[in-house]
Amino acid sequence: MSLCHPKSTNERHEDILKNSNKNILKGTRWLRSQISRAKPIVIYGLLWIDLIEQQNTMPNTLDISSVLDILRPVQDPELQKSLVELNMIRNVKIDGSNVSFTLVLTTPACPLREFIVEDCQKAVKQLPGVEKVSVEVTAETPQQKGVVDRQGIEGVKNIVAISSGKGGVGKSTVAVNVAVALAQTGAKVGLLDADIYGPNDPTMLGLGEAKVMVKEGKNGESLEPAFNYGVKLVSMAFLIDKDQPVIWRGPMLNGIIRQFLYQVNWGDLDYLIVDMPPGTGDAQLTMAQAVPMAGVVIVTTPQTVALLDSRKGLKMFQQLGVPVLGIVENMSYFVPPDMPDKQYDIFGSGGGEKTAAELGVPLLGCIPLEIPLREGGDTGVPIVAGQPGSASARELRAIAGRIAGKVSVAALA
Numbered sequence: 398m399s400l401c402h403p404k405s406t407n408e409r410h411e412d413i414l415k416n417s418n419k420n421i422l423k424g425t426r427w428l429r430s431q432i433s434r435a436k437p438i439v440i441y442g443l444l445w446i447d448l449i450e451q452q453n454t455m456p457n458t459l460d461i462s463s464v465l466d467i468l469r470p471v472q473d474p475e476l477q478k479s480l481v482e483l484n485m486i487r488n489v490k491i492d493g494s495n496v497s498f499t500l501v502l503t504t505p506a507c508p509l510r511e512f513i514v515e516d517c518q519k520a521v522k523q524l525p526g527v528e529k530v531s532v533e534v535t536a537e538t539p540q541q542k543g544v545v546d547r548q549g550i551e552g553v554k555n556i557v558a559i560s561s562g563k564g565g566v567g568k569s570t571v572a573v574n575v576a577v578a579l580a581q582t583g584a585k586v587g588l589l590d591a592d593i594y595g596p597n598d599p600t601m602l603g604l605g606e607a608k609v610m611v612k613e614g615k616n617g618e619s620l621e622p623a624f625n626y627g628v629k630l631v632s633m634a635f636l637i638d639k640d641q642p643v644i645w646r647g648p649m650l651n652g653i654i655r656q657f658l659y660q661v662n663w664g665d666l667d668y669l670i671v672d673m674p675p676g677t678g679d680a681q682l683t684m685a686q687a688v689p690m691a692g693v694v695i696v697t698t699p700q701t702v703a704l705l706d707s708r709k710g711l712k713m714f715q716q717l718g719v720p721v722l723g724i725v726e727n728m729s730y731f732v733p734p735d736m737p738d739k740q741y742d743i744f745g746s747g748g749g750e751k752t753a754a755e756l757g758v759p760l761l762g763c764i765p766l767e768i769p770l771r772e773g774g775d776t777g778v779p780i781v782a783g784q785p786g787s788a789s790a791r792e793l794r795a796i797a798g799r800i801a802g803k804v805s806v807a808a809l810a
């Protein structure tokens with residue numbers, strides 16, 4: 398997948414066919430011009446030409462290999478490789494004039510799945526005798542690459558941290574909505590609230606009153622995550638009295654984060670999203686050193702001070718060898734609910750884009766400042782579920798797709 402629509406694939410198909418036909422058509426025209434001169438050979442000549450035209454453009458028989466051949470130039474736009482070579486086209490079946498196959502994407506959150514399906518259908522419809530092309534879309538999320546000295550979590554394919562240098566920029570909002578958006582596509586998703594001192598994810602995910610249980614498992618006691626909107630959640634908020642401040646020192650914090658990673662019954666997950674506390678402290682260090690991470694997403698707001706802190710956060714992860722998947726600019730602009738055509742750049746503009754360019758990491762998206770997004774967080778109805786058509790929900794879904802895309806590319810690289 399990529400952010401640009403891969404239009405060129407079909408055009409390439411058409412070009413190849415057009416070029417191979419060009420010479421034959423020239424010959425056809427010349428022969429037709431001879432018709433009046435040599436009538437007796439005209440009929441044979443034209444029949445022969447038509448036959449040659451067909452033989453030169455398309456295979457004569459419709460079979461599995463001709464379907465795979467015509468699909469070979471269609472690429473996964475993000476991986477820039479042939480779908481056929483990536484083994485993403487499977488179960489090709491031919492039933493009369495109907496062709497069907499399964500397209501196995503590298504993430505269920507692929508934002509360009511419709512375009513890829515359309516490209517495949519257009520390509521196969523060029524085969525003679527094909528009337529209907531049915532594509533079943535599934536996904537197999539690849540597992541992130543292992544890191545020698547870090548222990549992965551059994552069943553968890555990709556761990557993605559959401560972090561920032563500064564507090565209150567919207568990490569939890571992004572983490573919760575990205576997790577729900579990924580789950581909405583059919584991915585198996587977990588959310589680890591690593592903010593031990595100020596855990597907000599249960600409230601934002603509508604699990605403010607949830608209770609979690611400890612169960613005896615094959616590896617001893619393990620915590621059973623809470624579940625809502627398709628997302629499994631573990632948070633310190635489930636284990637402490639709401640009004641009790643948490644006063645822990647570094648080593649204790651390290652211990653609880655490790656327990657949240659390894660002593661939770663996460664089951665099989667395509668993505669474990671980790672909502673980090675603000676800053677560049679013990680939690681970040683523990684996460685980066687304990688588990689192999691597919692990458693980190695840095696959330697920032699456009700004002701200069703936030704951007705300066707984001708750079709620190711970003712550098713820290715880079716130094717610890719954690720790939721930075723990109724930057725999300727939150728609260729990019731304010732759209733007044735009563736004047737949807739107006740847009741105010743409250744915190745300045747273009748900061749995230751500039752920082753991303755300076756640091757050589759992608760900008761994954763810009764989320765507007767919207768009242769319903771804050772309300773969704775407070776009431777426990779994430780905006781991607783409560784108001785999926787709003788500007789911020791659309792952008793959060795796109796960001797989730799881009800994160801999933803980057804994770805797949807890194808895993809398959």
Ligand SMILES: Nc1ncnc2c1ncn2[C@@H]1O[C@H](COP(=O)(O)OP(=O)(O)OP(=O)(O)O)[C@@H](O)[C@H]1O
Pocket residue numbers: 561563564565566567568569570571592595597673674675727728764765766767768770771772774775789
């Ligand atoms: N784009 C937005 N539009 C409106 N409100 C937002 C937006 N992003 C975040 N908020 C609100 O801002 C507040 C802070 O957001 P959030 O808790 O996600 O930030 P955070 O970075 O996780 O904070 P902390 O550093 O304390 O963990 C929340 O009330 C949230 O609902």
Ligand SMILES: [Mg+2]
Pocket residue numbers: 568569570592597672673674
């Ligand atoms: Mg937070």
